[in-house]
Amino acid sequence: MRFNSKFEYKNYLGNQRIAIIQKAHHKTHTLIQFINNELIDKKIIEWNNEYTSDIRDPYSEDNIRKLLINYNIKASDADLRRILKHSLVTRSLTSEAEALKVIRNVSEDLTRLEVERIVKNLDYAENVLANADVQINKYKSLIEKLPRHTSRKEILEKCITEDKPLPSNRRQALLERALERGSNYKGRQYTYKELNQLSRDLERYKTHRLDYETARLENIQADREGYGVINEEKSWIWSTLEKTRHQGMDGETVPFTAKFEVVNEVTGDVDYLLFPGDVTNDHNNCSNICNCGCTYEIIKA
């Protein structure tokens, strides 16, 4: 593809980006919500079964990870291919191998965050079952009647008749399992983490990350071919919808591989992020990440 000026080229890429974000609403996160709900349903329905023939623990992090990783690989692959089509990366065995590595890494990061949340939700359900009287039959009939994506927290709360003390043998078993997993059961706070908002944040993260990785691949290729760096800097673009948090970040420009120093203007929390929504570099419990609508622009040399 040929461009008459740097400006024309930048404009072209900018428009592509917007088209990509709009197209990115595929079904992966709906699927992940369903997996979360199905695991919780299974756990609740089987709660009173003393004997189970299944030796594998379907709720272990490792097994949930196995369920999710392929969906994420497929989605990341489709998204990256779409971005690469409009990039300066030429198709070659080397760039193909590099693209596969990118897909792997991005999918693994997304999966880790999703598994973490699903495990927390299972812990929450287990805690409710252990500490309250849950009408399992009512739960069963509600999940059949309500849409598949309905929050399990909402349904579970409708089925609680009363708080009950936990029988000591059950508490002991739970404690042992929690210790096995490396967590402390006693005194731990359990909250149900809805997946919808996380999915939206992760979708944005994925688009920003894949943009970043594509620009990185362009730089690697340019270097290999003996040219200078193509993508030199990046600028933060503040979302005007977000009234308070990142207004001061607008137009902030740093070298392409550097991190932005991001200050939450409400809380004062500081994070060092590669781009807006960079959840893998979050150190303040989502303070600068969750619900952030900011974007960024990669600046060509």
Ligand SMILES: [Zn+2]
């Ligand atoms: Zn923001």
